[in-house]
Amino acid sequence: MPEVNDNPIATREDGSPIFDNTPTVVCMCVHNSDGRLIAVRRNNEPGKGLIGLPGGYHMRGETWQEAGARELFEETGYVIDPEGIETIVDPVTDEYGNNVIFAGYVLNSDPDFDNTVRDTSFVTPDEVQEVLHLDLYDLGSVEEWAFPLHHDVAISL
Numbered sequence: 001m002p003e004v005n006d007n008p009i010a011t012r013e014d015g016s017p018i019f020d021n022t023p024t025v026v027c028m029c030v031h032n033s034d035g036r037l038i039a040v041r042r043n044n045e046p047g048k049g050l051i052g053l054p055g056g057y058h059m060r061g062e063t064w065q066e067a068g069a070r071e072l073f074e075e076t077g078y079v080i081d082p083e084g085i086e087t088i089v090d091p092v093t094d095e096y097g098n099n100v101i102f103a104g105y106v107l108n109s110d111p112d113f114d115n116t117v118r119d120t121s122f123v124t125p126d127e128v129q130e131v132l133h134l135d136l137y138d139l140g141s142v143e144e145w146a147f148p149l150h151h152d153v154a155i156s157l
Helices: 064-076 148-156
Strands: 020-027 037-042 055-059 085-087 099-105 126-136
Touching: 020 064, 020 148, 037 064, 064 085, 064 099, 064 126, 099 126, 099 148
Parallel strands: 020 099
Antiparallel strands: 020 055, 037 126, 085 099
């Protein structure tokens, strides 16, 4: 992957960081080897304590597919090939003015290939309370999700 700057480039008056990212967010819809949807319980606002799809900002210097693979790894420890990532719904603009790409991972059809490998050294980052593996038939109500768009995409899978 290309080198990206994921360190703040400045701070606002209130002390919050400013990053060198595009106004595009990539959210990943990936299933583990048991067919469960990989999700996270957020530890940041908006939606602290609620469910969300792994994802985040597309940083300058990377493709949106690389951003999706990076965010999935950073938040869940799962490693996927960016070349296997495709959009699953048309991009939308969210309530924060971000362009949101919902993407899925095209699974390798070779039965001996493990499509979703989890890095055993993964430690849950501060932005995530826990990594979840959700049964597709029990994705919960929209009130349990940080973002209604994430819920709507998840139940459409």
